[in-house]
Amino acid sequence: LFRGMSQNIKVVVRVRPSQGDRCIECDGASKTLVLPRVRQQYLFDGVCDEKVTQQEVFEVVEPLINTFLDGYNATIFAYGQTGSGKTHTMGSAATSADEHSEEAGILPRVIQQIFPRLAEREQESGSAVEMVVSFLEIYNEELVDLLSDSTAIRVVEDPRTKAIALLGATEERVGSAQEAFAYLEQGSYNRRVASTSMNATSSRSHAIFTLSLVQRGSSETEEAKSSKFHFVDLAGSERAKRTQATGARMREGCNINAGLLALSHVISALTSDHVTHVPYRDSKLTRLLQDSLGGNSSTVMIACVSGSDDDFAETRNTLQYASRARNIKNTPVVNKAGTLEQRNASLLRQNEQLLRQVEMLRSGSAESQLVLDLQAEVAEWKQRCLAEKERANRIVEAQFDAAAEQVVAAGEKFAVVHTPRSGARIKREVAEPAPEVEPSSDAPGAPETTAARRSMLHEMMEGLEPQLDELEASGLDVEHDPRLVELLEQSAAAHQKHSAARSSAACADRDIASYQSMLLGSQQRLTQTEEAASSVA
Numbered sequence: 001l002f003r004g005m006s007q008n009i010k011v012v013v014r015v016r017p018s019q020g021d022r023c024i025e026c027d028g029a030s031k032t033l034v035l036p037r038v039r040q041q042y043l044f045d046g047v048c049d050e051k052v053t054q055q056e057v058f059e060v061v062e063p064l065i066n067t068f069l070d071g072y073n074a075t076i077f078a079y080g081q082t083g084s085g086k087t088h089t090m091g092s093a094a095t096s097a098d099e100h101s102e103e104a105g106i107l108p109r110v111i112q113q114i115f116p117r118l119a120e121r122e123q124e125s126g127s128a129v130e131m132v133v134s135f136l137e138i139y140n141e142e143l144v145d146l147l148s149d150s151t152a153i154r155v156v157e158d159p160r161t162k163a164i165a166l167l168g169a170t171e172e173r174v175g176s177a178q179e180a181f182a183y184l185e186q187g188s189y190n191r192r193v194a195s196t197s198m199n200a201t202s203s204r205s206h207a208i209f210t211l212s213l214v215q216r217g218s219s220e221t222e223e224a225k226s227s228k229f230h231f232v233d234l235a236g237s238e239r240a241k242r243t244q245a246t247g248a249r250m251r252e253g254c255n256i257n258a259g260l261l262a263l264s265h266v267i268s269a270l271t272s273d274h275v276t277h278v279p280y281r282d283s284k285l286t287r288l289l290q291d292s293l294g295g296n297s298s299t300v301m302i303a304c305v306s307g308s309d310d311d312f313a314e315t316r317n318t319l320q321y322a323s324r325a326r327n328i329k330n331t332p333v334v335n336k337a338g339t340l341e342q343r344n345a346s347l348l349r350q351n352e353q354l355l356r357q358v359e360m361l362r363s364g365s366a367e368s369q370l371v372l373d374l375q376a377e378v379a380e381w382k383q384r385c386l387a388e389k390e391r392a393n394r395i396v397e398a399q400f401d402a403a404a405e406q407v408v409a410a411g412e413k414f415a416v417v418h419t420p421r422s423g424a425r426i427k428r429e430v431a432e433p434a435p436e437v438e439p440s441s442d443a444p445g446a447p448e449t450t451a452a453r454r455s456m457l458h459e460m461m462e463g464l465e466p467q468l469d470e471l472e473a474s475g476l477d478v479e480h481d482p483r484l485v486e487l488l489e490q491s492a493a494a495h496q497k498h499s500a501a502r503s504s505a506a507c508a509d510r511d512i513a514s515y516q517s518m519l520l521g522s523q524q525r526l527t528q529t530e531e532a533a534s535s536v537a
Helices: 054-061 063-069 086-090 106-125 177-190 248-270 284-288 309-325 340-363 366-416 420-431 450-474 482-536
Strands: 010-016 025-027 032-035 040-043 046-048 074-080 128-139 142-145 154-157 164-167 172-174 206-216 224-233 298-306 336-338
Touching (some): 010 054, 010 309, 046 054, 054 106, 054 298, 063 074, 063 106, 063 206, 086 224, 086 298, 106 177, 106 206, 128 177, 128 248, 128 284, 154 284, 248 284, 248 309, 298 309
Parallel strands (some): 010 298, 074 298
Antiparallel strands (some): 025 032, 128 206, 154 164, 206 224
16 A cells, blocks of 8 residues: 555544534545535545544554555654644554553554564564654644754755755664663653643644664575565644734744745645655754655644634645645665675775875875865855856846936936926826836845846835925026036945945845854764774873
8 A cells, every 4th residue: 555666655644522513524444535615526545534543544554564564664644733633643642641541642552562563574675774763843833852952953865865864863772672662752841832712732843753673684685675664643723813822822832833834835836747856954853844745754644623613714734735745756765784794895985095094194194185174165156156246236226227217317307397386297107117127036125026137126216205305495497507417426426335235235145154054064074084083092
């Protein structure tokens, strides 16, 4: 069910028990849901009504366990409005006391099943296995390690396999279900929760619990396999009007909704026939789920909804969201890590590289190899930034030159016609300038639309009007008055300087951000080299 060259994401809907009038009708046999109020019907891969038990929900996703043990990546993530039962379904807040409870969610039941099955396979094949766990949360768009105090966690992409990995995240080795439960309980205790008017224990962050497995063959010719099983408990979408959140709770809700909005954009892009770019980098959440959505993973989405008529709008949005996600295609493959001979050769190459770096560090010639490479890389980026800055400056200068010419032309018209009635006509003509070439959206600080340029000219003319009115009232010959010419020239020059300064400031901000990022990467690479050198020494 969950393996093949290409497969759609499986979507299962679970309806939470509710009181009062109902807004939804379920049919588990036909796997359909109906919203009678709007006469809409949805078809999914599974429908669990209010009477479905936790065990029955687990049985829907149970095939993913063997998929994971066979070397494929797997993901289960729960989505829905706040208070719809996502954490209860996933079991991400379970403790060791819930290990054998009938109310245990998917994650505790997977942990119970996975270790006995892994032991059987290990005994049959004679392979060596290693299981590690990690537990993270995304709180206010920041990655937080729930198993330690580590804050320096970065999302990176393997340039060879394109797989997403986390640098700096704590990974704890586990050999039994009890050890895995201990880390699950520790991370759940550290996860941020708070009370709102819709949920007394509302999750204020997205949580990701990951099991990582490496299986090494007993013979030198047998390839090793590695796989990951992600359990993603998304924070619920919120409406401040209903949660009555204020202060920190409102800021948390805004960040939660921003991450879910980015996720919806990714889903829309993956299911569109016309979109070629998928915005995975718009949020930490979508970046972490890149393999699970349209990548190398067997994925099941559990959409949790409320059947209450009060929650109709949120329920309808969740069903539409889940219906689109069902069209996403993934391509799961076995993650092979090479034979024993290949792994040994790779380790030997890495060891040789470290030894060379140690010798370079000891002899003081490391700068010629490492530092100079980094300096060349920084110089290349600097040249690119400068080229982009010059291009943006040329675009902005051209735009404001055209604006200054229009202001001067308007001033010349005013100098020829003296009457207030004609002056009003001139102001109308200036308010509707001739069409210009649209500026590039890449130019920082440049007006992006004709309406924006028109507004800019309005502001410039409003600054000129009092002084022009003074000239007209004085009875001077404004047609040849040098004060008017000087005034217009000063105005155009001032706006041009302002534009150049604003453009330079924007480019400088981008340069600083790029240089800081490259400097951080350089420092981390040098730190890793020094640590490796010290360990080898």
